[in-house]
Amino acid sequence: MNIFLQATFEGLSLGAVYSLVAIGFVLIFRATDVLSFAQPAMVVVGAGFISYFATQLGIPFIFAFIIGIILTGLLGFILERTFLRPMVGEPVFSVAVLTIGIDILLRVILDNWIGINPKYMGDPFPSYGNFGSLNIGGLTIKYLEVTALITSLILISILSVFFKRSKYGVAMRATSLDQEAALAQGINVGRVFGLVWFIAGLLAAFAGFFITGGFNTLTNTSFISALRALPAVVIGGLDSITGAIIGSLIIGLTQAYVGYYQFDIESAYNIKLGNGFSIVAPYLIMFVILLVKPHGLFGTEEVERV
Amino acid sequence: MSKRPDLFTSYQKEISIFPNNTQKFWFITLLIASIYVCFIASDYWLILLTNALLVSIAAWGLNIVSGLAGQINLAHGVFVGIGTYTSAVLGGVATRSVIGFELDLIIWLPLSGIAAALIGLIISPIAVRLKGLNLGLVTLAFVFIGAHFFNNMTFVTGGSGLGRKAAKLNIFGIDLNSGYQIGDFLIQKNQILYLISLLVAVLLGLGVKNLVRSKTGRAFAAIRDRDIAAEALGINLFKFKASALAISCFYGGVAGALLTTTFGGVEPGTFNLLYSILFIAIVIIGGAGTVLGPLFGAFFYVLFPAIIQYVVLSSNLSEQDLLITPQQIERIIFGLFIILFLIFEPRGLWGIWFRLRNYFKAWPFSY
Numbered sequence: 001m002n003i004f005l006q007a008t009f010e011g012l013s014l015g016a017v018y019s020l021v022a023i024g025f026v027l028i029f030r031a032t033d034v035l036s037f038a039q040p041a042m043v044v045v046g047a048g049f050i051s052y053f054a055t056q057l058g059i060p061f062i063f064a065f066i067i068g069i070i071l072t073g074l075l076g077f078i079l080e081r082t083f084l085r086p087m088v089g090e091p092v093f094s095v096a097v098l099t100i101g102i103d104i105l106l107r108v109i110l111d112n113w114i115g116i117n118p119k120y121m122g123d124p125f126p127s128y129g130n131f132g133s134l135n136i137g138g139l140t141i142k143y144l145e146v147t148a149l150i151t152s153l154i155l156i157s158i159l160s161v162f163f164k165r166s167k168y169g170v171a172m173r174a175t176s177l178d179q180e181a182a183l184a185q186g187i188n189v190g191r192v193f194g195l196v197w198f199i200a201g202l203l204a205a206f207a208g209f210f211i212t213g214g215f216n217t218l219t220n221t222s223f224i225s226a227l228r229a230l231p232a233v234v235i236g237g238l239d240s241i242t243g244a245i246i247g248s249l250i251i252g253l254t255q256a257y258v259g260y261y262q263f264d265i266e267s268a269y270n271i272k273l274g275n276g277f278s279i280v281a282p283y284l285i286m287f288v289i290l291l292v293k294p295h296g297l298f299g300t301e302e303v304e305r306v
Numbered sequence: 307m308s309k310r311p312d313l314f315t316s317y318q319k320e321i322s323i324f325p326n327n328t329q330k331f332w333f334i335t336l337l338i339a340s341i342y343v344c345f346i347a348s349d350y351w352l353i354l355l356t357n358a359l360l361v362s363i364a365a366w367g368l369n370i371v372s373g374l375a376g377q378i379n380l381a382h383g384v385f386v387g388i389g390t391y392t393s394a395v396l397g398g399v400a401t402r403s404v405i406g407f408e409l410d411l412i413i414w415l416p417l418s419g420i421a422a423a424l425i426g427l428i429i430s431p432i433a434v435r436l437k438g439l440n441l442g443l444v445t446l447a448f449v450f451i452g453a454h455f456f457n458n459m460t461f462v463t464g465g466s467g468l469g470r471k472a473a474k475l476n477i478f479g480i481d482l483n484s485g486y487q488i489g490d491f492l493i494q495k496n497q498i499l500y501l502i503s504l505l506v507a508v509l510l511g512l513g514v515k516n517l518v519r520s521k522t523g524r525a526f527a528a529i530r531d532r533d534i535a536a537e538a539l540g541i542n543l544f545k546f547k548a549s550a551l552a553i554s555c556f557y558g559g560v561a562g563a564l565l566t567t568t569f570g571g572v573e574p575g576t577f578n579l580l581y582s583i584l585f586i587a588i589v590i591i592g593g594a595g596t597v598l599g600p601l602f603g604a605f606f607y608v609l610f611p612a613i614i615q616y617v618v619l620s621s622n623l624s625e626q627d628l629l630i631t632p633q634q635i636e637r638i639i640f641g642l643f644i645i646l647f648l649i650f651e652p653r654g655l656w657g658i659w660f661r662l663r664n665y666f667k668a669w670p671f672s673y
Contacts, residue, residue, distance in 0.1 A: 035439050086649045092439060093378055094648050097590060100583055101644030108637045227579075234443045274458030283447035287432075290444050294436050304534055 002138045007260040008253065013145035015252025016152035020207040021229035022236070022244035023159065024200030030176035030239050031196040033092060034084060038099040039204055041106035043226035046072035046205025047121065047212040048110050054122030061123050069205040076201025077194050084197075085190070111220050118217035125214045132214050148210040155206065156245065159199075168195060176239075224279065228255070231286035237299020246297065251282040321519040323512060337508065344500050353568060354612055356500045359507040360565045362604030365588045366514050366597075367557025372586070373594035374523065375550035376530025377433055378442035382558055383582030384452035385422045387574075389559025390472075390566045391462050392418035397473025397567075404470045405461055411477045411502075415563055422559025423552040430548035437533065449579050456574035469573030472566040475499070499568055506564065510557060515597050517553070526550050530595075587644050593656025602655040611636045 021043055028036045049071050053064035079102060087095045125144045126132040133142045163169040174182040175192045183189050204226075211225050212218040232251040236243025258278040266273055295301050311326035324330040343355065368382040396414035398406035429448070436444055457466045464470035475482045475495065486493045517523045525546045528536035537543050566572040584607070592603020611632070618632050651657050 035442075083645055083649070090648075090652075093442065094652065096439065096442065097586060098645055098648045100586070101641045101648070104580075104583070104637060104641030104644070108634050108641065112631075112634055230443065230446065234440070238439065272458075274454060276454065276457065280450050280454040283450045287444060287447045287451075290436060290440060291432060294440055 003260055006139050007256040009139065009141060010145060011253035011256030012249065013149045013252070014255060015232075015249035016149045017207050017210040017248075018229045018232050018252055019245045019248035020152055020155060020203040020210075021226055022232045022248045023156070023241055024203040025229060025233045026236075026239065026241050026244045027172075027196050028200050029233075031172055032080075032084070032088075032193050033095075034087075034099065035092065035096045035238065036099045036200070037096060037230075038079065038102040038106065039200065039229065040223045040226035041103040041110070042072060042076060042201055042204035043208040043211065043229075044110055044218065044223045045075065045106050045208070046201070047208035047218045047222065048113060048119070049205065050209055051119045051121050051212070051218055052113075055120055061121075064122065065209065068209075069202055072205035072208070073198040073201035076197035076204070080194055080197035085193070107223060114218060114220055118219045119212075120217055121209060121213045123209070123213050142214065144210065144214040151206065151210070155203065159241075168192070172196060228279075228282050231282040234286050234296055235289050237296030239300060240296070240298035243296055243298030250285065254278075254281050254285055323515050323519070340504055341501070344497050344504075349494070349496050352496045352500050354608055356496070356503045356568050357565070358605045358608035359500075359503040360561045360568065361585075361588065361608055362601045363503075363507055363510050364558050364561035364565075365585055365592065365600035365604050366510060367554040367561065368585045369589050369592075369594065369596075369600045370514065370517065370526070370557065371550045371554035373589055373596070373599070374518065374530065375526035375547065376533075377547060377550060378438070379433075379445050379551070379554065380442050380579075380586065381445040381448035381452065381582055382554070382585045383577050383579075384448055385426060385555040385558035386562035386565070386581075386585075387452060387456055387577035388422040388425055388555075389418040389562030390572055390577075391456070392421040392559065393473045393563030394470055394566060394572065395462055397476075398471055399474065401470075403460065403468075404464050408474060408476075410479065411473070411475060414473055415506075415560060418563035419556040419560040422562070423556040426551045426555030427548060430551045431544075433551050434544050434547045446579075449582050453574070453578060456577055463572075463574040466574050469571055471571045472569065473563065475567060499564070503564055503568075506560060510560065511597070511601070518597060522546065522549065587640060589654075591643055591647050591654050593654030596653075596656045598659070599654050599656035602659065606655060607640070610639070614639070 021039055024042075025036060025039050028034055028039070046068060049068035050065055053059045053067050054061050057064070059067070083098060083102060084095065087098055123144075125142075125147070128134075128143045132144060133140050134146075135141075163173060171182070171187045171192050172195070174185065174187055175189055179189055182192075207226065207229075208222075212222050216222075228251055229248065232247040233244050234247070235250055236245070236247030255278050258281045262273055262277055265271075289297065293299075311328060314320035314325070319325065324333060340355075344352065347355065364382065364386050367385075368379060371377050371379050371382075393414045395405055396407050396409045396417055397411065398404070399408055400406040432444055433441060456463050475498065480486070482498050483495060485495050486498060517526075525536070525541045528539065528541055529543065529546055529550075533543060588603035588607050589600055590603070591606055592601065593599030614635055615632050618635075647654055653660070
């Protein structure tokens with residue numbers, strides 16, 4: 001039972017972090033019709049910024065964190081302006097491949113900076129409690145994970161208020177419904193595009209910190225964790241924020257359960273799932289769900305005409 | 307009639323593989339030149355050229371399914387991997403950790419293509435059910451599932467980080483692993499591999515050309531342009547989407563089998579996401595949906611890094627002086643080229659070539 005609770009907690013925390021990346025995906029997809037494969041790279045770039053300011057420049061962590069997050073958001077804004085603006089109206093797949101190009105660019109630069117040694121974030125979390133974790137009735141709860149869960153919840157609620165109440169939130173929703181109609185109503189669609197990429201960048205940087213914070217460290221393979229938000233989005237449906245959150249939780253929980261129970265299942269049924277199965281499991285789930293529901297759990301079905 | 311190469315008197319003539327004598331002439335000239343290159347080029351360039359030919363075979367495969375039939379496939383590298391390991395198992399040497407049957411190239415080369423095509427057929431129902439971005443995302447899942455299998459089937463792949471040796475080069479029972487002696491003249495293994503690759507590339511290249519002009523090719527193009535309209539016209543979507551995927555996988559498998567044989571060994575980590583994206587990049591840089599495009603793209607991809615290496619080596623900079631390694635420069639330029647080609651020249655190198663050709667056709671008149 002303890003293992004189950006432990007796995008559930010870690011899964012929820014992971015899922016909450018993935019959901020930040022996933023919401024970025026969905027925002028970009030809904031507002032600009034772009035599936036951004038560059039989002040995982042933004043996640044690690046965000047972590048890289050924070051790590052650079054906190055450990056190499058020695059700025060106090062909290063300021064490094066804020067500067068890193070804003071810089072990542074600005075990076076998203078600049079990327080949209082330079083590379084994606086000329087591609088408005090092009091086929092969806094071409095734009096998606098273009099974001100793969102951006103992803104390669106960002107990651108090569110970042111990998112070069114990271115090098116062989118893992119980078120620490122310079123965050124205070126490992127120094128809290130017992131090596132950054134807290135024992136409650138047999139459960140080991142990491143402060144970082146608790147913070148991730150709470151921060152994600154706060155960010156998601158801020159976003160939902162932003163979409164309902166603020167002027168730009170409503171403009172964004174209008175743009176995602178119909179770009180031309182929004183333009184005709186006097187909404188500056190270009191600015192909305194930029195803003196969406198900015199917000200996605202902010203969220204990616206938050207996720208980047210929680211993925212690489214504490215003892216997890218930033219390495220050349222960190223982006224694989226960030227890429228796991230992609231199956232999460234697909235499970236939920238590419239254009240649904242609720243779907244993105246639920247998909248992320250499914251992915252996070254799966255990963256945690258597989259991590260904790262793989263050995264038991266393997267010995268009980270005498271099968272071998274192989275090393276690193278927890279990396280593949282989310283993709284398997286995505287695979288199955290897409291076969292049953294091609295548009296994801298919460299995605300809107302397209303009506304197609306010739 | 308021969309003075310008017312663009313005048314076609316019958317449909318058969320218009321859709322023939324070489325519609326005019328100029329194309330026939332250039333094809334034969336290039337073929338002779340590429341055979342001649344085999345005997346004058348140094349080992350380094352020969353291996354590069356072999357590599358370029360094989361990569362273009364794989365890129366042709368992706369071009370059939372993505373460029374021609376319009377089905378996004380982000381997992382082409384996995385099918386190349388399946389071909390690779392089929393060849394390595396059938397043609398490789400068994401050791402304590404991996405299996406191998408030491409068969410003939412005549413057996414393992416087609417079988418590695420067929421094995422990849424079979425896997426493609428098995429997953430094709432998914433490709434038929436989904437389309438557009440969702441299909442792309444499912445194929446992304448294949449990349450990870452494939453990598454998982456490659457890493458864990460150690461008796462086939464040798465396990466991650468270790469890898470295994472590639473297939474041996476026996477043709478018709480003749481051992482060619484240390485070259486072949488004809489009289490006083492020794493043909494090196496590299497030269498043999500180059501010639502085999504050239505032969506296979508020419509055959510498969512003509513195959514693509516032939517496919518494009520056939521009923522199947524036209525059906526693929528119809529599906530790419532609008533699948534619902536194609537279905538309404540009586541094109542069996544399931545059949546043609548599945549066959550496009552299977553043909554594409556066949557090309558990938560054959561290319562994979564020969565690629566590893568050229569390099570001598572393979573490590574399962576090779577077939578990662580970047581490897582699959584590479585082929586997409588090649589098709590886009592070359593020009594999607596065209597026959598020559600993937601060839602241009604592949605040669606560009608293989609020869610461009612060699613030029614960068616050459617420039618870096620010939621300049622007096624040491625590795626420490628540069629901020630990034632040549633491999634990283636390569637990747638950055640590759641990423642930039644994907645972006646720039648998509649923005650400024652969506653038809654790729656083929657589009658540039660097409661405009662150049664038309665310019666010189668009418669030269670010195672610009673209209």
